Amino acid sequence: MTDKKNAFSKSKKKLLSEMIHDEILEMIIKNTTDEEMILNEGRLMEIFQVSKAPVREALIKLCAEGVLQNVPRYGYLVIRQQEKDKREVSRMRVLLELEALKEGYEEILQYHLPELLQQIEGINGAKQIDDVWAIWEDNCEFHLQLASYSKNRLLLRYLQETMDRQKRIYAQQAWESQKTLKATFNDNSHKRIWQELFNHNLEQALKCLEKDISQQSDEGIMQM
Structure with missing residues (x-):
């Protein structure tokens, strides 16, 4: 994974949560495994080296867009397209x-x-x-x-x-x-x-x- 802090510092026009949203979406798109993809807040905080707030905001937006489904006490499940x-x-x-x-x-x-x-x-x-x-x-x-x-x-x-x-x-x-x-x-x-x-x-x-x-x-x- 590339240094996300450096990538984020290049653009001040986007909110941090929006940039994390785009990065998560790209991770979902480029996933090549047959297994269902589950995203976890804690792991994403480690990957992007940020606090919980922008990660959660990005995940909520992805849920609203129909990309993810929030499964309580489990994580965020990627919704398969039909x-x-x-x-x-x-x-x-x-x-x-x-x-x-x-x-x-x-x-x-x-x-x-x-x-x-x-x-x-x-x-x-x-x-x-x-x-x-x-x-x-x-x-x-x-x-x-x-x-x-x-x-x-x-x-x-x-x-x-x-x-x-x-x-x-x-x-x-x-x-x-x-x-x-x-x-x-x-x-x-x-x-x-x-x-x-x-x-x-x-x-x-x-x-x-x-x-x-x-x-x-x-x-x-x-x-x-």
Whole structure:
């Protein structure tokens, strides 16, 4: 485990409990054992070298988000994601991202097509990546950048939370299917979305975006 104190000192914009929340979530996502994961307040206090208050606050937030379940006198149990959760997340992403693209369409055409293409070409330059989470982050970067042109901060916050939840679902699928997390990024769906925007065809761009999101949900991160 890296020195958490040094990591925390780099950012003063986040509360300590929020940073611990994010670190715990990453621990959950990257767990690769078949056993059910149980988190303990005392052990987390040792790992992060902090008092009980920020750890407990982070755990309470994770319970509210449906990540953990508090089992009295036992600990915090990681809640396994179900098929229904995957469908709900995919549908929420479609609703949020299509609305964001509609809101940001004119802004994109006028100012942002070059930088969006640069982002896509930067990702496609890495043909083979062993770290599946690097691929996931690149994918998130594109979708969040595309949605950001709507300038709708509340929508962006919900989208980020939805994609964080989807990351956990993909992680669970990876654990259950195979223990080696490797993937190849060879998908051109982002370029197709950009091409339709370049052609000033919003309707087709929306269709390509919805198809891209749906494919990610159906096939999982290993096929992105």
